[in-house]
Amino acid sequence: MGTKPRTPHDSAKRGEELDRDPLLLPVALDQTTHDAEEAHWTPLKIGIWGGISLLGGLSWVMLAVVRGETVNAIWFVFAAVCTYLIGYRFYSNYIQKHLLHPDDRRATPAEYKADGKDFAATDRRVLFGHHFAAIAGAGPLVGPVLAAQMGYLPGTIWIIVGVVLAGAVQDYMVLFFSMRRGGRSLGQMARDELGKVGGTAALVATLAIMVIIVAILALVVVNALADSPWGVFSVSMTIPIALFMGVYLRFFRPGRVTEVSIIGFILLLAAIIGGGMIADTEWGSTFFAIEPLPLAIGIIVYGFVAAILPVWLLLAPRDYLSTFMKIGTIGMLAIAIIIVRPEISAPAASEFVNGGGPVVSGSLFPFLFVTIACGALSGFHALIASGTTPKLIEKERQTRFIGYGGMLMESFVAIMALVAALSIDRGIYFAMNSSPALTGGTVEGAVTFVNSLGLTGVNLTPEMLTETAKNVGEETIVSRTGGAPTLSVGLANIMHQLVGGSGMMAFWYHFAIMFEALFILTAVDAGTRVARFMLQDSLGNFFPKFKNTSWRPGAWVTTGIMVAAWGAVLVMGVTDPLGGINTLFPLFGIANQLLAAIALAVCLAIVAKRGLFTYLWVVALPLTFAAVVTIYASFLKIFSTVPAVGYFAQNRAFSNALDEGLTSFGTAKTVEAMEAVVRNTMVQGVLSILFVVLAIIVMVTAVQATWKSYKSRSFGTNEDDAVASQMFAPSGFVATPEEKKLAARWDTQIAQAKLDKAGRTTRR
Amino acid sequence: MNLLASVRHGAKSFAWFMRGVMGEDAYDKYKAHHEAHDESIHDPDAAACSGPVMMTEREFWRDQTDRQDINPQGRCC
Numbered sequence: 001m002g003t004k005p006r007t008p009h010d011s012a013k014r015g016e017e018l019d020r021d022p023l024l025l026p027v028a029l030d031q032t033t034h035d036a037e038e039a040h041w042t043p044l045k046i047g048i049w050g051g052i053s054l055l056g057g058l059s060w061v062m063l064a065v066v067r068g069e070t071v072n073a074i075w076f077v078f079a080a081v082c083t084y085l086i087g088y089r090f091y092s093n094y095i096q097k098h099l100l101h102p103d104d105r106r107a108t109p110a111e112y113k114a115d116g117k118d119f120a121a122t123d124r125r126v127l128f129g130h131h132f133a134a135i136a137g138a139g140p141l142v143g144p145v146l147a148a149q150m151g152y153l154p155g156t157i158w159i160i161v162g163v164v165l166a167g168a169v170q171d172y173m174v175l176f177f178s179m180r181r182g183g184r185s186l187g188q189m190a191r192d193e194l195g196k197v198g199g200t201a202a203l204v205a206t207l208a209i210m211v212i213i214v215a216i217l218a219l220v221v222v223n224a225l226a227d228s229p230w231g232v233f234s235v236s237m238t239i240p241i242a243l244f245m246g247v248y249l250r251f252f253r254p255g256r257v258t259e260v261s262i263i264g265f266i267l268l269l270a271a272i273i274g275g276g277m278i279a280d281t282e283w284g285s286t287f288f289a290i291e292p293l294p295l296a297i298g299i300i301v302y303g304f305v306a307a308i309l310p311v312w313l314l315l316a317p318r319d320y321l322s323t324f325m326k327i328g329t330i331g332m333l334a335i336a337i338i339i340v341r342p343e344i345s346a347p348a349a350s351e352f353v354n355g356g357g358p359v360v361s362g363s364l365f366p367f368l369f370v371t372i373a374c375g376a377l378s379g380f381h382a383l384i385a386s387g388t389t390p391k392l393i394e395k396e397r398q399t400r401f402i403g404y405g406g407m408l409m410e411s412f413v414a415i416m417a418l419v420a421a422l423s424i425d426r427g428i429y430f431a432m433n434s435s436p437a438l439t440g441g442t443v444e445g446a447v448t449f450v451n452s453l454g455l456t457g458v459n460l461t462p463e464m465l466t467e468t469a470k471n472v473g474e475e476t477i478v479s480r481t482g483g484a485p486t487l488s489v490g491l492a493n494i495m496h497q498l499v500g501g502s503g504m505m506a507f508w509y510h511f512a513i514m515f516e517a518l519f520i521l522t523a524v525d526a527g528t529r530v531a532r533f534m535l536q537d538s539l540g541n542f543f544p545k546f547k548n549t550s551w552r553p554g555a556w557v558t559t560g561i562m563v564a565a566w567g568a569v570l571v572m573g574v575t576d577p578l579g580g581i582n583t584l585f586p587l588f589g590i591a592n593q594l595l596a597a598i599a600l601a602v603c604l605a606i607v608a609k610r611g612l613f614t615y616l617w618v619v620a621l622p623l624t625f626a627a628v629v630t631i632y633a634s635f636l637k638i639f640s641t642v643p644a645v646g647y648f649a650q651n652r653a654f655s656n657a658l659d660e661g662l663t664s665f666g667t668a669k670t671v672e673a674m675e676a677v678v679r680n681t682m683v684q685g686v687l688s689i690l691f692v693v694l695a696i697i698v699m700v701t702a703v704q705a706t707w708k709s710y711k712s713r714s715f716g717t718n719e720d721d722a723v724a725s726q727m728f729a730p731s732g733f734v735a736t737p738e739e740k741k742l743a744a745r746w747d748t749q750i751a752q753a754k755l756d757k758a759g760r761t762t763r764r
Numbered sequence: 765m766n767l768l769a770s771v772r773h774g775a776k777s778f779a780w781f782m783r784g785v786m787g788e789d790a791y792d793k794y795k796a797h798h799e800a801h802d803e804s805i806h807d808p809d810a811a812a813c814s815g816p817v818m819m820t821e822r823e824f825w826r827d828q829t830d831r832q833d834i835n836p837q838g839r840c841c
Contacts, residue, residue, distance in 0.1 A: 116797030117790075117831065126784030133785065139841035213841050254825040257788040311836075312829035319839075320786060327785065380840050387837050522839050529836035549834055592841070 018105045018724045025745055027725040028104030028395075033738050038093070049089070056082025063348070064153060070343040071152070073419045077338060080160050080415045084408040087164035092172060092404040098615045099607060100176050102396035107725040109182045109391050119183070122392040124401055125733060131389045131406045133323045135171070135381045136330070137519045139374025139592070140410055142220055142483035144418035145490075146585060147371045148429065149359040151350035152422050154368050159418065162369075162376030163411035166622035170596055171381045172403035173603040173619065178386035179393055180719040186386045186599055187534075190698065192718045193605040198701030202598050205694035206383070207534050209591040211562065212687065213380065214527040215569035216581075216588040217520045218303070222296045222574055223482035223581060224513055229288035230473055232295070234268075234275035234510055235517045238318065239302075241267045245317035260317070261324040268321065272510050276473055289475075296574045299524070300567040306521075307528040307559050315525055322518045329515050333416050333491060340497045342423040351455060358434040358453070359481075360582055361644040366633040369625075370589030375414025377626060379595025381407065383530075397731035405733070420490030421483075427451075427460030428468055428477070432486050435579025436479040437667035446478040473506030481581045488512035524566075531562045572680050577673040578650070578666075586637065587684060590630050594695040597626040601702030608706035611715040616706070627699055634692035638685060647685035654678045791824050 059079035063071060096102060110121040122130070147155040178184055184192075187206060191199030225231045245264045253259065278284035290298070306314050355363035360371050374380070385403060393399060421429065430453065431439065431446040439446040443462045450460045469477045472492055477485065492508035500507065533549060535558045540547030546554045573580040600623035607619050640646030643653045654677045657665035668674045709715060728746050730739035783789050798818045819827060 114797055116794035117828070118835075120790075120793045120797065122793075123784060126781060129781065129785035130787075134837075135840045137840045210838075217841055249825065250829075254822045255788065255791050257786045258783060261786060310829070311832040312826070316829050316832065322839075323786060327782075374841060378840070380838070383838050384840055519839070523841055526836060526839040530838045533836055 018103075018722055021724065021726065024726060025728065025749060026742060027728050029738055029742060037736050037738055049086075052082050052085050056086065063156060067348050070345045072341055072343055073337055073423065074341045076152075076156060076415055076419050079156070080412055083160050083164060084412070087168070088405060088408060091164060092168065092400050095169065095172065095404075095618055096397070096400050099610075099612055099618055100173070100399075102176065102399060103722075104395050104397050104728075104731070105725055106396060107723040108179055108393045108396060109720075110393055111725055111727060112723040113182060113391075118388075119391045121394040121727070121729075124394060124398045124729065124731070127389065127392050127394075127398075128402050128406055128409075128733070129327065130392070131384070131402050132409050133326055134384045134388065135378070135406060136326060136410045136413055137374070137523050138217055138220060138484070138516050139378060139380070140414035141417045141487050141516060143372040143374055143589065144414045145421040145483035145486045146360050146433065146581075147368055148346065148418060148421045149350060149352050149357045149433070150364055150368055151347045151353070152344060152418065153348040154353070154364055155372055155418055156415065158369060158372055159376050159411055159414045162372075163407060166596075166625060167375075167377040167381070167411065168404040168407035169618065169622055170377065170379075170599055170603070171385050171407040172400060173607075174382045174599050175385040175390055175393075175403035176396075176399045177603065177606050179390035179396065179399060182720045183391040184386065186382045186602065189386065189606075189718075190598070190602050193602055193609070194698065194701040194705055198698050198705075201694045201697040201701070202602070203534070203538070205598060205691065205698065206595065207531060207538075208687070208690060208694070209379070209595050210527055210531045210534075211565045212569060212587055212591045212691075214303075214524050214531070215566035215573070216584055217527075218296070218299050218524055218566065218570045219573040219581060219584060220482040220484050221517050221520045222292055222299060222570070223480065224484040224488075224517065225290070226292040226295050227289050227476075228474055228513075229285045230275040230279035230506075230510055231513050231517075232288040232290055233278050233284065234271045234514055235521075237271035237274070238268065238321070238514070238518060238521070239314070241271065242314050242318040242321065245321065246313040249317060250312050257320055261320045264317065264321045265324055268325075268514065272507060272514055275510060276506060279473065292574045293571070296567075296570050300563060300570065302521075303524050303528055303567070304559060304563045306525040307532065307563065308556060315522070315529075318518065318522055318525075322522050325515050325518060329511075330413055330416070333420070333494070334412075336494050336498045337416055337419055340494050342419070342494055342497075344419070344422045345457065346422045346426055346429075347456070351453070355642075355645070358430065358438055358449075358582070360585055362586065362633075362636065366629040366636070367586060367589075369629040370586055370593055370633050372414065373589045373592040373596075375411050375417075377593060377596050377622065378410075379592050379597070379599055381410075382595065382599035394727070394729045395725070395731060398729070401732050417487055417490075420494060421486050422490075423493055424486070424490050425460075425464065426455060427458045428464060428489070429486060430455070430458070431460060431465055432477050432480045432489070433483075434479060435481055435582055435667075437577060437579045439479045441476075441479050443476065443478055471502060471505045472509035474509070481579065483581075484513060484516045487516070528559065528562050528566070532558045535562060569683075572683060575676060576680050577668040577677055578680075583647075583680075583684065586633065587687060590633050590637070590688065591691055593626050593630045594691050597623060597630060597695055598698045600626060601699045605702045605705040605709075608709040609715055609717065611709070611713070613710060623699075627695075630695065631692060634688050637688045638692075647681045647688060651678055651681035651685065654681070790828060791821050794819070794824055 055078055059075045059082065062075040063079055110119050113119040144155055144159065174186065177189065181189065187203045190202035225235060241264055245260045248260050278288065353364045360367060389402065393402065427450050430450045434449060439449050443465050446465060447460050447462050450458065465477060468489065469475065472489060488509045491512040492505045495508040496502055496505045536546045536549055536554060539558065545551060549555065573584045576583060600619055604619045604623055607616055636645055637647055641649050643650040654665060654674050658674055658678065663671050665674050668677055728742055730743060735743060
């Protein structure tokens with residue numbers, strides 16, 4: 001890489017030539033070669049795609065039409081994988097061809113800004129793993145579990161169809177556009193494309209959404225660990241383990257990442273096994289059984305300390321551990337589901353489609369689409385896709401495999417979580433996921449409540465609950481809301497059939513809890529850090545001193561503000577007399593989907609600026625859907641007169657009760673509890689209004705920008721100037737025959753160059 | 765290719781993949797980049813972006829986490 005010719009290049013116009021270095025091998029295949037390879041349908045290829053379509057179609061029929069007493073989990077896997085393959089092969093190809101026009105003759109930021117550190121070309125398969133590890137977290141594991149109350153079909157359709165038409169489209173486009181802009185962040189792109197108002201609204205919305213997401217993830221952990229000595233012990237052991245790994249990497253063996261991760265993993269297993277032994281002892285079961293509120297305060301203190309400690313000590317090592325666990329466990333679960341093939345006895349669409357369900361309140365439309373966010377469409381991914389990944393991409397065409405393909409993979413995780421949640425008995429599912437306000441937190445209360453729901457085929461007995469609790473090594477499983485414990489029971493239910501038998505169920509349960517807690521604690525810590533930097537940046541406009549991020553008091557103050565913000569929401573969720581997760585989770589989904597709407601709005605403006613109005617529908621479709629769902633959901637949350645759905649309706653009901661001098665109302669048994677409901681619903685309602693107003697501002701500015709481009713027909717671009725690439729790499733997971741040929745020529749040339757260089761050095 | 769060779773090849777590819785995904789190859793990449801740019805030291809652009817002196821392995825890993833300190837990246841939910 002000697003000289004860097006810079007040629008202005010308008011990407012909207014195609015066919016313009018980048019100067020090609022005549023001494024160099026081709027750095028890209030011609031468009032005609034790509035087209036010819038694609039259009040070349042051999043009988044084998046036709047057979048394969050015909051087979052995929054048939055199998056996919058059959059699986060959908062088995063899920064949606066046949067509906068016997070039970071349905072086998074394998075049909076979920078086939079329906080998902082076949083649909084993904086077809087969506088990837090045809091729809092993402094369509095987007096590539098008509099909207100994005102990747103040009104492999106252009107160097108990516110990893111090439112023209114290469115510094116060997118932040119900007120470094122990374123093999124596409126490795127980067128796929130990286131990107132997947134960064135986007136997949138607790139979200140796709142928790143949302144589908146809660147949505148399972150609606151039956152298996154609505155969630156399955158939304159996860160699979162949603163990802164193909166919405167989620168993967170967003171990730172792919174944001175990744176591509178950020179790559180074309182040297183790896184710029186979503187916030188910066190919003191400012192560039194939508195102007196000051198839209199950009200500022202996007203920034204404030206992102207910050208607020210971040211706070212709510214961190215708070216609710218923390219709430220999931222608190223609900224999973226409260227009164228569980230085993231879980232509290234093993235999860236808190238991750239802190240010393242991570243500290244040990246951090247010191248090991250810093251002082252003893254720098255860079256031995258895999259080695260230290262394996263050591264950490266073994267220690268983690270020891271912590272899980274040790275947790276079981278300690279929970280069996282008298283002192284352990286009392287010392288580590290912590291109630292929700294003290295546990296929440298513990299997590300808040302932890303969040304503050306973790307976010308101001310240096311990265312090398314806690315965040316980086318735990319990140320390695322979490323990546324290691326993530327890839328291992330998800331792979332293991334996929335294999336287990338395929339081998340065990342559990343039968344699922346839940347109905348396709350349950351009694352709660354029209355609302356009234358105890359797990360998440362509200363009807364299927366719109367609340368299913370906000371309950372399952374990650375896995376179908378997740379706005380948070382736009383922050384990742386405009387973060388590290390675009391700085392590491394080797395070639396432009398690889399964005400399809402990494403962006404679109406990576407999101408399909410996450411969707412598959414969501415399907416597996418859904419299958420795991422559905423594989424447990426429905427009665428147990430509802431006993432675990434109904435709030436303590438409904439079950440009273442006792443086995444008898446849960447049995448009475450669940451059986452009173454009148455669900456077909458559900459006949460819960462107290463023995464079923466005590467037996468399951470005993471199997472998974474917990475005191476009780478009643479009202480373990482938040483999704484994580486249910487998923488863990490499901491995972492234990494599947495895994496013990498493969499490894500270890502029923503004696504291992506408790507181990508698998510706590511393994512899964514650990515696995516989720518690890519992701520969430522990393523997300524909490526990293527989210528607090530990112531939010532703190534955003535806040536410092538904004539405060540810096542008024543108090544310049546805050547701009548300096550290494551100024552310690554400034555860092556502590558801003559970290560404190562961010563932790564206080566999510567901590568307040570967390571405490572509110574934990575102490576909520578109405579149950580917490582069922583009222584707060586919709587806020588999480590709405591926040592995440594609004595962020596998606598913001599990201600798609602930015603993409604809409606960019607596509608319009610490229611002058612591609614014929615294909616604007618590709619972005620407009622998911623954007624409209626996300627906008628309708630979130631605005632309608634917010635509308636219901638704000639204006640619904642049904643107290644279980646509307647925050648302000650609930651607020652009024654409780655205020656009126658207080659005014660009438662009642663000392664107990666609904667599930668709130670004391671005046672303080674009633675006052676808490678009044679306070680909480682007010683905060684939740686105000687947050688809903690804030691989110692929706694900000695998102696509407698962003699969308700309106702995006703539509704304005706799009707209209708302006710349409711009217712004036714003047715197409716500019718905020719892309720970096722094109723720089724000629726000087727390297728070649730295939731674009732998909734498997735190289736095509738033509739790509740293989742060209743790659744082989746490059747390999748020979750590189751080998752020859754190395755030989756020459758070696759020759760020169762010896763001669764010297 | 766006999767069975768043993770293909771198993772060995774598979775294991776090797778897996779190890780390469782895991783190394784990459786965990787980010788263990790970061791220093792190798794940095795070194796390769798730096799060495800490639802050493803040759804074109806006359807190019808001020810290249811010299812400026814990789815810095816004049818190549819960091820040792822220990823320095824590099826410290827620098828890497830220190831950079832993360834001032835440039836935090838979110839993890840997804």
